[in-house]
Amino acid sequence: MxxxxxxxxxxxxxxxxxxxxxxxxxxxxxxxxxxxxxxxxxxxxxxxxxxxxxxxxxxxxxxxxxxxxxxxxxxxxxxxxxxxxxxxxxxxxxxxxxxxxxxxxxxxxxxxxxxxHENDFYDTLKKKIYKELPNIPKAPAARSKFLADILFFCYLSAALLAAYFKSFTIGTAAGIFLCLTAVAAHNFFHQRDNFRMYYFDFTLLRSRDWRISHALSHHLYTNTVNDLEISSLEPFLQYLPTKKHFVIRYMSWIYSPLFYAFIYIGQFTKNLTEIMITGQGFTWEMLLPFTVPILMVAITKEVTYVVIMFLWIIVVSSIHFGVVGLNAAHHHPDIFHDGDTPRSKEEMDWGIYQLDAVMDRKDITGSHFLVLTNFGDHALHHLFPTIDHGLLEHMYPVFLETCKEFGIEWKLSSQFELIKGQYRQLAKTIPNRYPPKALVKEN
Known part of the structure; x- marks a missing residue:
């Protein structure tokens, strides 16, 4: 196709x-x-x-x-x-x-x-972080694995209980657990190959695809036209400041939850259609999500009801995933988006740009569980994507010291402010005239 x-x-x-x-x-x-x-x-x-x-x-x-x-x-x-x-x-x-x-x-x-460049912001920060790594406790990384495993177990248990008791309330809980599991699994598909990265595939999305669209596209070219997490949402959600139709600017505030509901199903349908037409693209991970409804049928012996319940779980999880993901760090008028005035050529250090395109949430930072399940500590995660989320909080002293040394702003806000900002960015048509604050390095 x-x-x-x-x-x-x-x-x-x-x-x-x-x-x-x-x-x-x-x-x-x-x-x-x-x-x-x-x-x-x-x-x-x-x-x-x-x-x-x-x-x-x-x-x-x-x-x-x-x-x-x-x-x-x-x-x-x-x-x-x-x-x-x-x-x-x-x-x-x-x-x-x-x-x-x-x-x-x-x-x-x-x-x-x-x-x-050597001794510029990102190079300096990398050297400092690498030097600090041996002093950082390893227990939080093990805790991340434990939390991911527990969340997956909770999803599986809630899904089976929802089928057994025919409870959409429990099904809703299963959907939330599935989303939390997927976001936690995102921590692992950034790293070397491991089985926990496949928890992500239970959503109907594919970790392999997200290594491209998220790790290789979004993370490296954040909020630019080369960011697949921007372009793949268009024309329904348009975050780059440009001419937009009234419906896209303001009606998207209303229909975006409906759009979120079909993130999982839409992506799976697209992949399945491509496989049927081209005969290529099938991977064994695509079967993982269906092991759960198979177990549900084994318990209830009711295929129709299980299909309805499984779709309910998927839709609930997809909505939660959309709400969390699109309000996590990148969409606010004070965050750089392609079209805004960029820094000068001399300030094109990749690490500095990442901080221009990110805004962290003070009500998420500080909690290992919230960071792991809500795309937290986002600036540090973008700068060092392969480092486990549980270790990031221990890097703040070095990170903030280096930001101060180079005169770089770390933007910190609240979850509520980012939600408001996301809707303001959808309506935004006029790019920022002024570039992010100029670099002022300490003497």
Whole structure:
């Protein structure tokens, strides 16, 4: 099935990633992850290899030995993985071993304006965090695993009890537990391959797809036109400041919960349709969510009722997932969105940009459970996505010290303010005229 493809030349200084200081590229916007990757392969100048900064590498012989799992490299072959490489590796060891995979210099300049210069903000913060890691207790990471396991057990138990007692109240609880399980599982699909990442697949979504749309797209190019979590919501929800129809600006406040209700089902239907038409794309994880209704039928012997109850659980969970996810950190008029005036070329440090595109919630930060199940400690998670959520709270002293050193603002608000801001951003049509606060480094 051909997906809807939008091609556009991004012109003007306000389009951060796609034109900055005479840089022009043509980008393909599509909700399908494979098409997004195909667009990057066409635009990134990686020449069928892996590009990091201005160098090309051949990791074919290393794919199966990659400590994070083969999927990360197999997905990204033929693309520029600079942002992913820098944010996924704190140690200097990977950089030291890359020489044996070096092929040649790239023939064209990088499309992305983001920089990773030595001793700039992100490089400095990475070095400090890596030095601090041995002093951080390991128990919170083990607690994250325990919480994810407990949440999954609660989902499974509640789903079976809902079927047995024919209770939609218990079914609602099962839906909430499923959402909490999925958000907790998000912590694990950022890391090396592990079984807990597949808890996410019980929602009808696929962790493999989200490694592309979330980890490789949203995390690396947050709130830009190359962020699949922006483009895949359009035209129903439009967060970038541009000309919008009245219905999109204000009626989306009303119909967005209905949109949330079909996040899971819509994505699964799209995947299933593609498989039926192309004969490709099926993975064993797609069967995981249906193990639960099979168990429900085994208990009740009533297929029709179980189908209704399972759909109820899925819809409840999908709504909760949409509410939590879209109000977590990124959509507020004070947060940078593509179209707003960006920082100067000299301030295009990737870590600084991540803080421009994030706003944390003071009523979530500080609680391990809330952070794990509500996309908490979001700024630190974006800066260090492979580090377990349970460890992030121990990094704040170093993080805040480095922000102060470089004059970088860490935006902290409340959940209620972000919910209000999300609706204001939907209605916003005029980009911010002024760039985020200029960098003022301490002497």
């Amino acid at each position: 051909d997906c809807f493809v939008t091609k556009q030349k991004m012109t003007g200084a306000n389009h951060l990633v796609w034109e900055l200081n005479t840089l022009r590229i043509e980008i393909i916007l599509c909700i399908r992850q494979k098409t997004w990757l195909a667009g990057k392969r066409a635009d990134d100048g990686a020449e069928g290899l892996w590009r990091i900064h201005d160098d090309l590498y051949d990791f074919c012989s290393f794919v199966n030995d990659h400590p994070g799992g083969r999927e990360w490299l197999s997905l990204t072959k033929g693309t520029d993985i600079t942002e992913a490489f820098e944010s996924h590796h704190l140690s200097q060891v990977p950089k030291k071993m890359m020489g044996k995979f070096f092929v040649r210099k790239a023939r064209q300049a990088r499309n992305s304006p983001f920089t990773f």
